Amino acid sequence: LFSNWKEEVEDLLDRHPRVDFILALPNPEFRSLTVAAPVCKRDWFRPVPNQKCFKVGLREEHLKKHLYFRSEMLDLARQHHNFFVFNPFDLICQRGDEYCSVMTKDGSPLYRDSDHFTKLGSIKVFDELLSSVRRKNR
Numbered sequence: 001l002f003s004n005w006k007e008e009v010e011d012l013l014d015r016h017p018r019v020d021f022i023l024a025l026p027n028p029e030f031r032s033l034t035v036a037a038p039v040c041k042r043d044w045f046r047p048v049p050n051q052k053c054f055k056v057g058l059r060e061e062h063l064k065k066h067l068y069f070r071s072e073m074l075d076l077a078r079q080h081h082n083f084f085v086f087n088p089f090d091l092i093c094q095r096g097d098e099y100c101s102v103m104t105k106d107g108s109p110l111y112r113d114s115d116h117f118t119k120l121g122s123i124k125v126f127d128e129l130l131s132s133v134r135r136k137n138r
Contacts (some may be wrong), residue, residue, distance in 0.1 A: 002069075002072075006072065006076070009076065010076065010080070013080045013082055014080075016082070017081075017082055018082070019082060020082050020083075020084060021084065022084045022085075022086055022129075022133070023083070023084070023086065024086045024087075024088065024129070025066060025069070025070055025073065025085060025087045025089065026066050026069075027088045027089070027092065027115070027117070027125070028057070028062045028065075028089060028092050028100055029114055029115040030057055030100070030102060030111065030114050030115070032056065032057075032114075040053035040102060040103060040109045040111075041109055042107055048107065049109070053101070053102055053103045053109070054099070054103050055099035055100075055101065056100050056101065056102050057099065057100045058098065058099060058100075059093040059094075059098060059099060059100055062089070062093050062100055063089070070085075070087070073085045084133065084136055086128075086129050086133075088125045088129075091110075091124055091128055092110065104120070
């Protein structure tokens with residue numbers, strides 16, 4: 001149960017106040033991409049990825065998916081100085097955009113299937129995590 005898990009996390013945070021904990025929220029999943037992922041990859045016979053890869057889901061729908069979990073974790077982070085919540089959501093479903101995209105603006109894929117990042121996607125998420133941690137520690 002979620003409430004039991006949350007209590008265990010709170011207990012852990014209280015028992016180790018000098019240890020910083022990072023929780024990465026779930027990244028968006030795109031079930032339709034399982035079939036479409038191959039057409040998102042640039043190839044010699046497909047120099048431009050399919051336009052569907054740039055619009056794989058409405059941002060608002062994906063935002064609602066983990067709303068309760070996200071809000072509970074952010075509340076926990078406000079209560080505990082040693083708990084940091086990292087949210088990779090805006091990397092894929094950028095603010096101001098109506099749709100999520102599994103591609104960079106130049107057409108490089110960020111996902112290799114419905115819920116796994118490519119190497120480039122992983123690097124972008126890591127870079128954002130590192131930046132977020134540095135901002136928090138300032």
